Amino acid sequence: MEIGQLQQKIGARVRTLRESKGISQQNLAAICNFEKANLSRLEAGRTNPTVSTLYKISQALEIPLSDIVDIDD
Amino acid sequence: MEIGQLQQKIGARVRTLRESKGISQQNLAAICNFEKANLSRLEAGRTNPTVSTLYKISQALEIPLSDIVDIDD
DNA sequence: AGTGGTGTTATCATTTATGATAACCTCATT
DNA sequence: AATGAGGTTATCATAAATGATAACACCACT
Secondary structure, three states, X not given: OOHHHHHHHHHHHHHHHHHHOOOOHHHXXXXXXXXXXXXXXXXXXXXXXXXXXXHHHHHHHOOOHHHHOOOOO | XXXXXXXXXXXXXXXXXHHHOOOOHHHHHHHHOXXXXXXXXXXXXXXXXXXXXXXXXXXXXXXXXXHHOOOOO
16 A cells, blocks of 8 residues: 555544544644644645654544554555 | 653554564564664654554554554553 | 635745664674 | 674754644635
8 A cells, every 4th residue: 555545544534533523623633732724734645644643633532543543454 | 641652652562563573673674665773763762653654564564554553542 | 795614725944754874782603 | 702683873864744824715604
């Protein structure tokens, strides 16, 4: 699997998880202490996030970190 | 949980998984196409890895990516 | 038409991960 | 003592993630 595809899948997964909690991008970004634009970029799969960024998101969504990277490979 | 602790846990997890497969750092690094020094740095918890780096490691170890970030939080 | 909420995209500066190399340590073996 | 395997640490350049801001689009509602 290519890096671009991985980023897309991670982004899509974050979006799905966020929406399932009914939170807006701005809200989630605020909880994570970063800008909504950055979250939009991540969800669009246009970045290769660090584990700390994904961890912040997992904490904000109250889910285990492994859930975010749980993609079919 | 702090970022430093997270890095430590991820590094330790990679080390455990690598050793359970009986592979050396140099070997794993070679498969992943990066230098052994970089893997040492990662296992020591002195870097905040990107998801692509962890993905390469998971592929080399033939385990799901989620296994690497499956830490108790 | 205006307002507010949501999301996108571009851009820039700054921080940091990564790639790469070299020097060093420990330990086992010859 | 010498060699080699495994691992560590420091350093440097380069690539890229992040922080931050601004401008824009879309939609619902008044």
